[in-house]
Amino acid sequence: MAADCAAGSTAVPNVLSVAGSDSGAGAGMQADLKTFAALGVYGCTAVTAITAQNTVSVQRIVPVAAAMVEAQMEAVLGDVRIAAIKLGLLPTASVVRAVARVLARHPAPDVVYDPVMAASTGRSLHSDSALAAVRNVLLARVTVVTPNVAELVRLTGMLPVRTDDDLDRAARRLLDAGPEWVLVTGGDRPGRFSRDRLHGPRGSGTARWYRARRIATRHGHGTGCTLSSAIAARLARGDAVPTAVEAAKSYLGGALAAADELDAGTGAGPLNHFHAMWRQT
Helix, strand or coil: CHHHHHHCCCCCCEEEEEEEEECCCCCHHHHHHHHHHHCCCEEEEEEEEEEEECCCCEEEEEECCHHHHHHHHHHHHCCCCEEEEEECCCCCHHHHHHHHHHHHHCCCCEEEECCCCECCCCCECCCHHHHHHHHHHHHHHCCEECCCHHHHHHHHCCCCCCCHHHHHHHHHHHHHCCCCEEEECCCCCCCCEEEEEEECCCCCCCEEEEEEECCCCCCCECHHHHHHHHHHHHHHCCCCHHHHHHHHHHHHHHHHHCHHHCCCCCCCCECCCCHHHHCCC
C-alpha cells in the first residue's frame, strides 16, 4: 500500500492511530494526529482509552470497551485505504485481543507499536494481563515495536538492562517474540547523547545505532508517541524502516528543540509538532 502511494499516486497516504486520548493533547491520539499532519499524511483514529490528564498528572483513565475499539478499527479499515497503523495505549487484555483480531483480518499495512505502559508522571496505564496478551497475540503482527528500556524490561522479563550488551540481548529476545524490527529508544538512559538501537529485520542478526545530542528542555510529554507515529507516517510515505526511523528522529529533534516556544501547561509540556510550519507563517 505504502509503495503504491509513493510511486504511482498523488493521493495523500492514510494512517490509522489506535491509541488513548490525552485531554492535554500532548501525547496519545492527539500527538499522533499532529505528527501525521506535520509529516503529510491523513490521520484516522480508534480510541482505546479516555484520560483526564494535563502536563502535571494523569487524574483518571477510562478504557474503551474492546468491542468498540474493534468497531472503530473496522469502520475505518472497511472504508479508508490505510497505508500504516500506529498502536499506542492498549489498556486491557480484551482490547489487545480485539486489536490483534482486526490486524489478522487486515494484514497488509505496516504496524508500528509504541508499548505505552506508564505515563511520564509515572502512573501505570497498562494491566499485567494486557502485557501477557501483547506477548501472546499482538507482537507477531507488528512491523516495528518501539520500547524504551523500562518497557523492554517488562516485555522481555530480562533484568538488569544496564549495558549495551544487556540491551542487545533483551532486544533479540523481543525480536524472537515476533515483531520484524525492534527500536529501543534511549531517552531514559544516561549520557550526553540519546542513543536509539534498531534491531532487525528479524533473522538478520543486524543492528544499528541512531545518536542525537540531548536537548535541554523540561518539555517532553508525548515524545514516545511522536516518534512512533512519525515512523508510521514515513512508512506510509514509502520509506524503508531504517530510513523511516532516521527521518522520524530528525522530526522529533526539531519538535523537542522548539518545545519551549509553547506555553501549554506548568509541568512537562508538549512538543512543538508544527515547528516547521509555524515558522513559515
